[in-house]
Amino acid sequence: MTESNNGVLVVVEMLDSQPIDLGLEMLGLARRLADSSGGTVTAVAFGTGLETTGELLSAYGADQVLINDHEIFANFHAEAWLPDLSKIVVEVAPALVLIGHSLSGTDLAPRLAYRLDVDVATGCESIDIVNGRPHMTRSCFGGLAREVVTFNKTPAVATIRSKTQEPLTQMMERVGEVQQVNSILDVNSIRTRVIKREREKADGVKLESAKIVIGGGLGLGGPEGFDTLNEIAALVDGAVGASRAACDLDWCPRSYQIGLTGRTVAPELYLAVGISGASHHMAGCGNSKTIVSINSDPDAAIFKSSSFGIVGNSQEIMPALVEEIRKLKA
């Protein structure tokens, strides 16, 4: 491996030829770290239709953007990503590789780390450079604890949780060097075959980008409870999420799950209805600006993270809340 520098390499996940928010958030982090250590920021994007991606990622803080634009990268597939990505990381020789803590990122990062024979910290919430080494803070024990780890071999690979980092403001006048990757991928090296892909139709606001998220749990009493949550979401332009327990019972689609192994949201307002507030759930919503909860148990853990709380029966309060919000919006 080339002598490693102070650089930070960011793998930016693309969706429909656009970077996902988490990619831009990581570029913000990378820029701050690189500025403090005197390194450069390299962004890497795999996908299709990436003609303008180079300029865009530069505008969000990358000094150098490597674009791997090919039909084969239209959908994430770790085995297709790895040969080029490993080669890029070896050539760029950064001190730190940042990958999103999405399902794709958590599938990719450990493979990359083992391929490079380095260690990986998953689900990081913050990274600081101390004496030239990345100190990575990550959640563990289902969200009850935090650990700070450092590695004794570079590059350090880290996956970053959504909504934990601020993106930079887009500045189109910030220009980086954009290069196309000469792919070395041999398609015969891909051993896993995708047979079918069924995506749920996403209607309404995306959970991660919603300013208001309404989460439902077992306290809703049944799948009907989600109807009221959907009504409120429609009125306030919000999105609906859920506890794993509610998903497990099929009260709502799986993709609603917020938490440790579900989505991570950090809206202006998280309205938790009939959710006990287990650390596993809070791992996905604890960074919300304001949490408001409705729970029949005055000792429910969720109140410990809430700015406003209502002790009561959600089946009675939610219909009333729909009416009140309707009045305010009228």
Add this chain to the structure above:
Amino acid sequence: MKIVVCVKQIQNPEIPPVQFRIDEEAKVLIPVSGLSPVLSPYDEQAIEAALRIRDEAGKDSDIEITIVTIAAKGARAVIKAALALGADNAVLLSEPTFDGSGGYVTAHNLAETIRALGEVDLILTGRQAADWDAGVVGLGIAEILDIPAITFACDVQVADSVVTVKRILEDGIETVEANLPALVTISNELGKVRYASMRETMRAAKKPIKEWMPEDIGLDEAQVGSSAMRYELERLYIPVNDTECEFIGGDTPAEIAATLAQHLRAAQLI
């Protein structure tokens, strides 16, 4: 066909937060006294996935399910639990420094243990261990053994030396297949696990458990514990939460809802 399921013994991940304690000085968990350890839930589901494959194959199948675990101070209780669910036998790699060595070393040690078992067709692991929540060991084993890996499975089927997996995506489900040998990590979406039957629990007492030391499988000192570690734990702590909750009351649901709506409006949230 030989299936290996890698499992980990952990402290019950669903204890009330007030019971959860850490020694910040020593940077270790202080185990809750009197609480018996459990199989990490995702690993329990990995065992379930293996059992479902064997059920599907029928009584006359030649499927052998082997439990593999690494532990510092024995893990008899959870191995027994795994065998009582229906696994055929188990291997315990006793590694005194295991607890502090991290996923990087664990994957290498598990990979060597699996190699020592000879031909293995399918390796199943949980998507992550429910203590450190890292999710790197399964993929690490696959990389080290150079076999295909499929993550976050909610359904696993095997036919004609091909494993077919339904895996979860953020917004749906993907069906992926690979030729055996392969590794699959199991997610909670696999669903409910079975209880140990009386019959299997009785049989479990007679099932073979091999206990290996690192040197038994050719691992030398440099490959286990702190000498092989790539990471250093700088700090371990419980984050403080100082949110002050203002409770909103009222005589009727309508009144409570109206006050809440006003608060939210005043805070410009709606």
